[in-house]
Amino acid sequence: MENDHNGNTRFNFDAKVSAYDLAATYMSPWEKAIKESNPLGIMCSYNMVNGKPTCGNPESYNILKEWGYEGYITSDTDSCESIYDSKKGHGYVKTGEEATALCLQGSTDIDSGHGLLSTYNRYLESGVQNGVIDRELVDKALYNSYKMRMRLGLFDGKKTKQNAYTRISTDVVQQESHVQASLNAARKTMTLLKNDKKILPFTKGKVVAVIGESSNSGEDILGNYVGPICPGPNRKKTFNCVATIFDMVKKLNEQGTVNSISGQTLLVDNVNDVDQALDAANQADYVVLTISNAVREIGGGEAYDRMNLTVGNAQLNLIKKVLDVGKPTAIVMINGGVISLDEGIIEHQNANSILNAWMPGQHGALAVAETLFGDNNPGGKMPVTMYKNSYIHEVDFLNISMQAGPGRSYRYFTGEPIFPFGHGLSYTTFSMSIESTSSCVVNKPSDECKFRIKTTNTGHRLGDEVVMVFFKPTHVDGQQQASLAGTPVLMKQLIDFKRITLAPGSSRDLVFDVKGHQLGLIDEDGNRVLQKSAFDIIFSRGFYEEGLQIRVPIKVNTEKQHMLSPFNHKWW
Template identity: 35%
Template sequence: MTFWAPNINIFRDPRWGRGQETPGEDPLLVGKYAVAYVRGIQGDSFEGGKLKNGNLKASACCKHYTAHDLDNWNGVTRYIFDAKVSRQDLADTYQPPFRACVEEGQASGIMCAYNRVNGVPSCADYDLLTLTARQQWGFQGYIASDCDAVGIIHDQQGYAKEPEDAVADVLKAGMDVNCGSYLRKYTKSAVAKKKVSEVDIDRALENLFTIRMRLRLFDGDPRKLEFGNIDPTGVCSQTHLNLALEAARSSIVLLKNDDALLPFLKTKTKSLAVIGPNANTSERFLGNYEGFPCNKITILEAIERYNISSTKYHQGCNFVNCTAASVYEAVEIAKQADYVILVVGLDQTSEREKHDRLDLGLPGFQENLVKSVAEAAKRPLVLVLLCGGPVDVSFAKENPKIGSILWAGYPGESGGIAVAETLFGDNNPGGKLPVTWYPKDFTKVPMTDMRMRADPSTGYPGRTYRFYNGPKVFEFGYGLSYTNYSYYFISVSRDNLLLSHENAIKKSSSARFVSVSDVGKESCDSMIFSAQVRVNNDGEMAGKHPVLLFVRSKNGGNNGRPWKQLVGFESVSLNAGKSAEVEFVVNPCEHFSYADVDGLMVIEEGTLYLIVGEEEHPVNVVF
């Protein structure tokens, strides 16, 4: 079986309809996700290197290669969009997840995207498919087009003069199979017109049949092979149900919790009002490209399992887009309850494949509903957000009558249970935001502008936490807990890094630097060091959360340098009053470098700071 996932495009713009499919905006995070996803699908171990004789359980396919993060915005579709991407941004933002997918994950498939990159259709780009993926990264697998992506090269983009030219362009570039009918219709005539040779066709067939062999499709009765006993009954096994619940629990992010409003005390909560268009539906949990859930339990139904004396519900809006709100009815219910839970957000009518958002606010009259209910409630209310992309909830963040905010994303079939458990303290939220939450004014930035770096001369603010210099609603990596954690650097095995490559030292207007390629792999490996961090749970509740290690430069944000960037993350579970030590492996050539204007990864001389929580530790890079 070939499995056309994961989607590992960077969540560059908060309006992207398919951002909900991706792990976030940070290239290192997305790359780590890609590697784990691919290894799991293909039957490898978590650490890798355990595939038997190269055989695959299933074939994973990393998509959409590359710089693909616009579906349909202001009349610009993914089919015709030409992504203008600098070599600098390509090198340290758009390409790293795909490189990790190939080099570390050993993915057996890549899907080339609809869009063009700097004028060339992705599926017809020899540099991307052959020179980079196959020759530079060592990719050994098949390359598929996105569905009908070959046809649009002629039919919509006008890049190819004839259908046969489109066929020739993609086969010569290194693509192997077309999702669609264009190759079936026009390959024979392309050969007859001498636009493509049989050598290119043979290469494609070899790549395709090699994957089929690795899947053991020619090894006899599949029921007698290693994975021949997998059947649908395993989908809803208790192990898988437990995993779905754990994933939902871990992904919930607590964005606000004034005066420790949450968790509710089960014995002292006598009445609840549950209001909102996302409160009594489980359909919202699934996002897009969803499967069939084993169980369907809404947030309201999960709350009712806690046997609160009185729980009253009102939908609040006619639909999630809330073109009409029943404010009076919702307010009357809220007035009668000890506590109010409002469940709002987005759904697939607002964000999905082929549909990007035009604004970053809550849809329709949702914000008015929230404000009206908050004003009427006896106590500050709890706001629960279901949405894939970020929304500007500054009004709620700043309103003292809204005490708590939970973001649950699209949490899967167990989302209702996980949210209810979080409300009542059976789950201590520990999730961190994988994307920056921007204010509504960010929509003034054209979604078609692919630049990552800020441009102060024009007021362009940049994108993602690494380069964005504007106001934020919430930052990447933000997330609260019902307990309090503190962090301390125990030891850093290197405080000084000596790069003794005199012939490789170059100068810019502000600093000296060396290219990572000039340093070389042996020297890079010799500089790897460890940073040990002690994590204390200083509160009164057990909790689990990821510890994030960043690095920043004192010159961050200048001349194309990131403000800061992620070095690693480790999940820690701690009982109240307990501590643990976490070790991070730091590779300066990877974690301290950034791309220059030519797309070369460079390391600057100077002081860098490792950051965890509020703690910093300096590391000096010396030439």
């Protein structure tokens, strides 16, 4: 939330979050990232959570310490200002000295941004002199800030032994291994949502019309929060070194030939030029039709909020009219946040193929073109739920509860999505089987159940498949209910996944170990506990079609409740 919404902005909003939602949803990714990846820098935000500023809440830092965090904390651009600025921020305290003290108590080591006008720069010295700020907190913040600079070798003199960071040459920029890593990541993210009538892949060497928003933009495929990418005067942002989707479709298409005649690639990237787009579509054998929310006014971004889940009327009008032409068409989505496709698109009889390319990065245009022409077989799965555009009218977005309205995410959403979490198709086909569907029992957190899933490429080309493992509570504490007392019903929860590449006709056994502690549930106080209960373990290749799931019952047969992780830091 960037701009004013009923008096709320990102600078003054107070998010009211239950202990259950904090533990089950909002804190869980942070805990996993800190424990498994050991990050050394975290940024706190402007807003408050349950009545306390995020940059000035000692309990937030205590939680981080409990997880083993040893890095520094920086504010968003002078978030400490919001703590005392009652006009722009939430005015939690009255003075800049008090705000500085509170930020330091919350372990905000660096108050970033605004230079000489930052809150620390203006009020730290006087706050110490006036006894408002504890000098020990200042020393601690200074230590944490400079510790990271020391580790980076920023104070190593020329005569001392330089560390590895100071010996990195500019030759590594755009080195081949980096290019291939970026390209491979883009290839892996290509997510085929629909391919009725096997429209894709296209044949090279034909007349292809590339039409739509972002189809000829290098900037849009990078995302909407990037700095200078290509060399330019005075550090001006330029993107002319980034190939566009049109560039790469043209390059690959015109490598193919038909009757010794090279392919032809047409471009219409002005969404208001409907007549030219229809003319190009009528000339074409195939149409690549882009839909994009890369522009901040549509898709949101720094200083911009999203007002809906769809795109502007000009794009929708163009897309529908081009689809009406009836040529074999692949809709290519360029998006960060989800675009709803229910505004007359998904229902259109000619919307047979949909490829979600996301914002695929510097070499993403090549990955898109390779996928359209079959040089890359898509294997991505939806990491989010695609809601209908009407969803925005069913949920109060100032209500942070994951269960508000029809619910948020695949874990709580009770409605019918356009495309669900985990969905994604391929140009080949797969089957999945299990050795045994007999029930398994665990008695304590360290117990485990081992499952062997055989996955086979039953098609005619090399391809990737992702097998996901979910648990779904069915009985809790001997009762036919799917949740602990006072907590919402959890639809299902992802606990593991594996992605594999299989040649045609080949198979691989994937072994999944489901441990007792993974079956812990969050109680209403935010504690993760393991107690007598029953679950379905769901092995899935996607949730959009029947026959893509295997269910196995599993029981937790314990006479006592095991406390897996207590929630000890409630501050409200």
